[in-house]
Amino acid sequence: MTIRILAIDDSPTIRALVAKALRGAGFEVVLASDGVSGIESLPEAQPDLIITDINMPRMDGFGVIEAVRADDRYPDVPILVLTTESGADLKARARRAGATGWIVKPFEDARLIAIINRVLGR
Amino acid sequence: MAEMDEIQEMFFDECGELLEGLANGLRQMDQPGYDKETVHAVFRAVHSIKGGAAAFGLNDLVTFAHRFETVLDLLRSDRLEADPALMSIMHRSSDCLADLVTAARQSSEPDHAKREALLTELDRIMADGGDDDAIEFTPMVIDIGALDGEDPLPGLAGEAGFNIHFIPDGDLYRSGNEPAALFLALAKLGEAEIRVDSDFVPPLSDWSEDQPQLRWTIILHTNCAADEIAEIFEFVEDCCELHVTPLTAEPDGPPKPDEISDSSPGDIPETAQINPPEPAQTDSARPSRPAASGGDSGATIRVSLARVDRLMNMIGELVIKEAMLAQVIQTAGMSEDPDVLAGLDAIGQLAGDIQESVMAIRAQPLKLVFQRMHRIVREAADATGKQVNLVTVGEETEVDKTMIERLIDPLTHMIRNSVDHGLEDGETRQARGKPAEGRITLSAAHRSGRVQIEVSDDGGGINRPKVREIAEERGLVASGASLNPAEIDQLLFMPGFSSKTEVSALSGRGVGLDVVRREIMDLGGRVMIHSEIGQGTTFSIALPLTLAVLEGMLIQLCGETMVLPINAVQETMRANPSMLHGVGQDGRLLSNRGDLIPIIDLAGEFGLRDCPATIEGGVLIVIEADNQKRSALLVDGIIDQRQVVIKSLEENYGHVPGVSAATILGDGKIALIIDPEEVVRTSSGDHDRAVPAAAAQG
Numbered sequence: 001m002t003i004r005i006l007a008i009d010d011s012p013t014i015r016a017l018v019a020k021a022l023r024g025a026g027f028e029v030v031l032a033s034d035g036v037s038g039i040e041s042l043p044e045a046q047p048d049l050i051i052t053d054i055n056m057p058r059m060d061g062f063g064v065i066e067a068v069r070a071d072d073r074y075p076d077v078p079i080l081v082l083t084t085e086s087g088a089d090l091k092a093r094a095r096r097a098g099a100t101g102w103i104v105k106p107f108e109d110a111r112l113i114a115i116i117n118r119v120l121g122r
Numbered sequence: 123m124a125e126m127d128e129i130q131e132m133f134f135d136e137c138g139e140l141l142e143g144l145a146n147g148l149r150q151m152d153q154p155g156y157d158k159e160t161v162h163a164v165f166r167a168v169h170s171i172k173g174g175a176a177a178f179g180l181n182d183l184v185t186f187a188h189r190f191e192t193v194l195d196l197l198r199s200d201r202l203e204a205d206p207a208l209m210s211i212m213h214r215s216s217d218c219l220a221d222l223v224t225a226a227r228q229s230s231e232p233d234h235a236k237r238e239a240l241l242t243e244l245d246r247i248m249a250d251g252g253d254d255d256a257i258e259f260t261p262m263v264i265d266i267g268a269l270d271g272e273d274p275l276p277g278l279a280g281e282a283g284f285n286i287h288f289i290p291d292g293d294l295y296r297s298g299n300e301p302a303a304l305f306l307a308l309a310k311l312g313e314a315e316i317r318v319d320s321d322f323v324p325p326l327s328d329w330s331e332d333q334p335q336l337r338w339t340i341i342l343h344t345n346c347a348a349d350e351i352a353e354i355f356e357f358v359e360d361c362c363e364l365h366v367t368p369l370t371a372e373p374d375g376p377p378k379p380d381e382i383s384d385s386s387p388g389d390i391p392e393t394a395q396i397n398p399p400e401p402a403q404t405d406s407a408r409p410s411r412p413a414a415s416g417g418d419s420g421a422t423i424r425v426s427l428a429r430v431d432r433l434m435n436m437i438g439e440l441v442i443k444e445a446m447l448a449q450v451i452q453t454a455g456m457s458e459d460p461d462v463l464a465g466l467d468a469i470g471q472l473a474g475d476i477q478e479s480v481m482a483i484r485a486q487p488l489k490l491v492f493q494r495m496h497r498i499v500r501e502a503a504d505a506t507g508k509q510v511n512l513v514t515v516g517e518e519t520e521v522d523k524t525m526i527e528r529l530i531d532p533l534t535h536m537i538r539n540s541v542d543h544g545l546e547d548g549e550t551r552q553a554r555g556k557p558a559e560g561r562i563t564l565s566a567a568h569r570s571g572r573v574q575i576e577v578s579d580d581g582g583g584i585n586r587p588k589v590r591e592i593a594e595e596r597g598l599v600a601s602g603a604s605l606n607p608a609e610i611d612q613l614l615f616m617p618g619f620s621s622k623t624e625v626s627a628l629s630g631r632g633v634g635l636d637v638v639r640r641e642i643m644d645l646g647g648r649v650m651i652h653s654e655i656g657q658g659t660t661f662s663i664a665l666p667l668t669l670a671v672l673e674g675m676l677i678q679l680c681g682e683t684m685v686l687p688i689n690a691v692q693e694t695m696r697a698n699p700s701m702l703h704g705v706g707q708d709g710r711l712l713s714n715r716g717d718l719i720p721i722i723d724l725a726g727e728f729g730l731r732d733c734p735a736t737i738e739g740g741v742l743i744v745i746e747a748d749n750q751k752r753s754a755l756l757v758d759g760i761i762d763q764r765q766v767v768i769k770s771l772e773e774n775y776g777h778v779p780g781v782s783a784a785t786i787l788g789d790g791k792i793a794l795i796i797d798p799e800e801v802v803r804t805s806s807g808d809h810d811r812a813v814p815a816a817a818a819q820g
Contacts, residue, residue, distance in 0.1 A: 010166065013133035013174040020125055055166045069296070078298040084173045092360075100298035101357030106177040118354065121303030 003120065004028040006047035008038035008064060009082065010056040014105070018051060018082070021109035027116070035059025039067050042074060049120060050079045051103075054090070062097045069098035078119045082107070132424065133174040137223045140167040142493055144216050149496065151204050151212070161204075165194040171219065180226045183219075186237060189244040190215045202247065211243050217497050283312060283369040284351055286340040293361035305340065307354045312344025341369070427523065430483050437477050438671070438767035444473050445764075445788030474765075481668050485520035488566045488575070491529050492517045495537050495564055502541035509548055509558055510541055515565035521573050522668050528645055529575075529665075532638040536577045536661050537562065539635065544579035544659050554656065556580065572689060573667060578660035584653040586610045593619060611651045615639045643799065645669065646687070646782075664689070674766045674785070674795065677743070678759040680730040683793045685766055685785055690798040692744045692752065694760060699738060712754045714744060719752045722805045724796070727780060745798045753802045768795065779804060 005027050007018045015031045022029045030045040032038035036058040038050075050068065054061035065079050078100040083090060091102055100119055103112060116122075147164035150156045172187035193212070196202040204212075218233075218240050225232035286308070290301055308314050319337040342351070351366050358364075448457075448466055456462050492514045503510040521529075545551075545560035552558050566575045586607060593599045593613040605613075613619055617636040642649050647665035666672065666689070674685035675694075693714075695701075703711045703718060711718040721742065742754040766785035771778055771794075782797035 011136060011170040011174055013129060013136050013177070014170075016129045016132055017177055020129065055169050057163065057166065076295075076298050076300070078300075084169065084176065095293070095297060095360060098297050105173045106179075118307045119299070119303060119357070121300060121306045 002026075002028045003048045003122075004030060004045060005049045005051060005116070006030045006032065006038060006041065006045050007051045007082075008032045008035060008056070008061070009051075009053040010034050011053070014053065014082070018112070021107075021112050022116075024109065025113045025116075035061065035064045035067075038064055042068070042071075047077060049116060050077060051082050051116075052079060054081060054083045054085070054094075062093060065094065065097040065099050080115065080119065130178050133178065134223065134227045135424065136174065137171055137227075138490075140171055141216070141220045141223065142490070143167050144219070145213075145493055145496060148209065148212050148216055152206075152209055156204075161194065161198045165191060165198050168194055168219065171223070175226070182232060182237075183222045183226050186215075186219060186222055186241065189241055189248070190219060193244050193247050196248070202250075208247065211240070211247065213497075213500060215240055215244065217500075220497075282345050283341065283343040284348070285365075285367045285369055286338075286342060286351065287363070287365040288338040288340065288355075289363040290336070290338075290358065291361050291363075294358050297357075297361065299358050299361075301336075301338065304354055304358070305338075308340060308342055308351070311346045311350060311354075312342050314343075315341040343369075425483075427484075430480065434480050434484065437473070437480055440473050441477065441671070441765065441767055442786045442788070444469055446790060447788075449788040477671065477765075481522065481671075482520075484523045484668075486523050486526050487518050487520050488526065488529075488573075489517040490526055491533055492564055492566070494530065495533060498534050498537050499541060499562060502538045506542055507547070508541060508545055508560060510545060510560050510562060512537075513561060513563045515563060516567045519566040519568060519573060521665065524669055525573075525645055525665060528641065532641045532663075533564075533575070533577070535635070535638050537564070540577055540579040540581070540659070540661075544581040546582050550582075554582075568667075569664075573665045575663040575665065576660055577663075578658055580658040583655040583657055584611055584614070584651075584659055589613055589619075607653075611653055614651065615649070646672070648799075669768065671765050672768050672785075672795065673763070675743070675763050676761040676787075676793070677724075677741075677757040678761055679728070679757055680725045682730060683761060683787060683791065684724075684728075685793050685795040686743065686745075686755070686798065687782075687795065688763060690745045692746050694741060694743045697738055697740060697742045697756075712742060712744075714752070714754070717752065719744065719754055720805075721754045721756055722801065723756045724801065725756075725758070727801055727805055745802070751802070753805075755798070755801070766793070766795070 003026075005022055007015060007022070007029060008031075009015050009018065010033055012033075015033070019029045019031060030041060030047060032041050034056045035052070038052065039059065050064070052061040052064045059067075061081055061083070065081075068074050068077060068079060079098070081090075081094045081099045081102040082105060083102060084105045094102060101115065103115055144164055144167040147160045147167070150160045151164070168187050168191045172184055172191060175181075175183035175187060193202070193215075197204055197208075197212075202208060218237055222232050222237065224230075288301070288304075290299075294301070305314065305316055317339045319339065320335075323335045348366060348368075352359075355362070355364055444466075447469075451457055451462055451466065495514070496512055499510050499512040540562050541560075545562070546554070546556075548558035551560065561580045563576070563578045565578075566573060568574075590599070590605065590610055590613070593610075593616065594601045596618055598613060598616045598619055599605065614635050615638075617634070619634055619636065639649050642663050642665070645665055646669065647663055650662045650664070651659065652662065653659040672685070673688040675688050675691055677684050677686055697712075701713050702721075703713055705711050710721050712721050740756050740758055741760055742756055743760075744752055744754050746752050766787075768783045769785055771781065771784050778794075780797055780801045781794045782800075783795045784792050785795055787793050
């Protein structure tokens with residue numbers, strides 16, 4: 001069964017990097033360029049996992065996490081925060097919002113995949 | 123690797139957009155009461171550059187972007203105020219960031235001194251801004267630790283492995299983490315024996331999500347290091363109790379009493395041997411969903427310029443083939459057939475539409491160039507100590523991408539020239555009753571099939587006596603020659619004219635306006651100058667919309683067909699003797715709209731003179747050159763007016779005097795495209811070529 005991952009990032013570069021890594025590992029990838037379009041794509045995308053940036057226009061990553069967690073349709077979907085910042089403050093905020101984990105940019109493809117597999121129990 | 127290169131190229135393109143947004147945002151922040159969202163957008167731009175740069179290991183860029191971003195974060199959180207002094211540093215940081223991006227893209231060395239100086243200033247601001255909780259950032263934290271298994275715990279000779287006690291709390295479940303997934307990950311490290319202790323699960327009536335309910339003990343037989351265990355729990359360490367002890371240290375031991383105070387050791391826990399189960403996330407039935415990953419691919423795609431160019435070339439060929447087809451049809455005597463004509467017409471229309479569409483793909487707003495000019499103005503203003511405000515108008519005007527790139531240098535030069543020579547210094551301005559801050563307006567608009575770009579200043583206007591003096595000094599013009607104001611202004615474009623003796627601080631100023639003029643002419647454009655004493659000076663550039671196709675007038679010249687760019691043509695007329703005036707021995711002038719304008723025999727200019735030209739039998743085409751001087755070209759006849767595809771000659775033949783390029787006509791023959799400017803220039807210095815009166819009368 002194909003695993004589908006929704007990646008939300010306002011940077012086309014990061015989207016491309018994430019998509020390359022994920023597709024290379026056999027995941028199906030849906031991309032969104034900001035929080036709002038990410039949330040809008042949920043009903044159709046039905047992702048098994050969400051990767052989101054924090055700093056984005058329209059709706060930031062915290063907003064995405066809170067919106068997903070508040071929606072009964074996607075109760076336990078794991079959400080990984082992909083961020084340049086590794087501060088404890090950010091992790092705490094992400095956790096309060098309901099993030100599953102975090103990956104610090106720049107990421108290595110292998111590590112990204114390992115983390116996703118771990119979180120998905122694969 | 124090719125894919126990575128492509129993504130990196132994409133990153134640099136993205137940087138261009140981000141830097142543009144950054145510069146724009148900072149300019150908005152110069153105004154009091156700016157929108158708060160602007161600061162966020164500015165922050166995000168720098169942040170995205172940093173993120174991407176880190177992915178490609180561009181550490182210079184990362185370091186600078188990081189500190190820049192930290193200061194922006196202070197602004198964003200109102201811990202700093204966007205006063206002019208700070209904004210000036212922000213603008214310069216934005217410029218420096220742009221330089222670093224360029225350096226990274228070209229793999230060249232950036233200006234380290236400038237960067238260091240700015241970093242110092244940014245650090246100072248951070249210190250002032252009470253930056254006690256700056257954004258933490260570790261650029262290179264990719265550390266997979268002991269995943270290679272090279273550092274196993276120095277276990278004793280006995281059983282290697284760990285005893286893991288794990289008590290998740292409610293947050294763990296709410297954050298999308300799943301104990302089963304963690305256990306699976308553990309099981310991959312070795313053999314895991316997992317026991318759940320459900321004694322603490324309260325009756326349903328006392329159920330509270332926030333209380334830990336299930337407790338787990340995992341005995342993991344493995345050779346891996348403790349780091350690897352820690353990594354598995356990295357996302358949940360803040361929402362569980364976790365005790366990991368080496369098996370050898372305390373084999374199969376319960377947690378220490380003080381760690382889990384209310385444990386009841388007497389119970390025999392349930393034991394479960396983990397076989398990789400189906401992950402909970404994937405086995406539930408889901409609504410069917412489309413296979414395509416729709417998502418947000420956006421309404422734009424990136425296409426390499428080479429592909430668009432190829433398309434453009436093919437359309438050029440299509441236009442030629444279409445003309446050839448028309449010729450063949452005519453030769454075959456079918457040109458009267460209404461069906462054939464309608465079909466041909468439709469193809470022609472379509473070819474035109476396709477051409478326009480492709481041109482639209484290549485078109486980019488001049489914004490890309492204009493925005494760079496803010497920086498140029500800033501630098502030039504700093505160097506000259508003048509206060510300058512740059513106003514841009516019509517940034518959205520679109521021109522061909524190639525043109526955009528080639529406009530940067532001439533515009534940069536013109537803008538610097540305006541700051542440097544056009545504007546007076548603050549004191550002089552105030553003495554003249556003008557605001558101390560000079561204004562330079564950079565505007566663009568589409569005007570009758572051409573793009574008009576103007577650089578105007580509100581300075582003192584061209585100091586014509588001074589210009590004349592310099593020109594005479596340098597031998598560009600005979601001393602005491604009679605020159606009208608427009609002619610004096612034209613001297614600025616003469617090679618060798620350069621009045622910049624005092625300005626050395628403006629770097630890259632090795633060229634004069636003559637080079638600007640040459641560059642614009644190479645783009646098929648012209649430069650005009652207009653100046654009013656005390657009011658300012660305006661340089662106008664008129665450019666064609668594209669470099670690939672030209673609207674041309676096909677003319678007949680001693681049996682040859684040639685093309686004259688239509689934009690140079692003012693009017694055409696069949697010569698009649700009453701309009702002609704003799705001058706000197708054998709010269710002739712055309713009386714036209716109150717002016718007497720020289721007649722140039724084009725066939726003579728191109729050395730085609732074995733058929734003697736008679737003015738009366740020919741057609742005169744009045745053209746206007748850059749300097750607003752008009753001339754009349756004598757040709758044998760006008761054949762047609764049509765778009766022609768420009769084919770460069772210079773690559774194979776070098777520069778041919780009086781000819782700018784060539785094109786292929788419908789019959790497959792080559793026609794040369796005339797450079798009217800050059801023809802006028804060469805002929806005016808060569809009176810032998812003036813139309814002989816005898817021939818004219820004969």
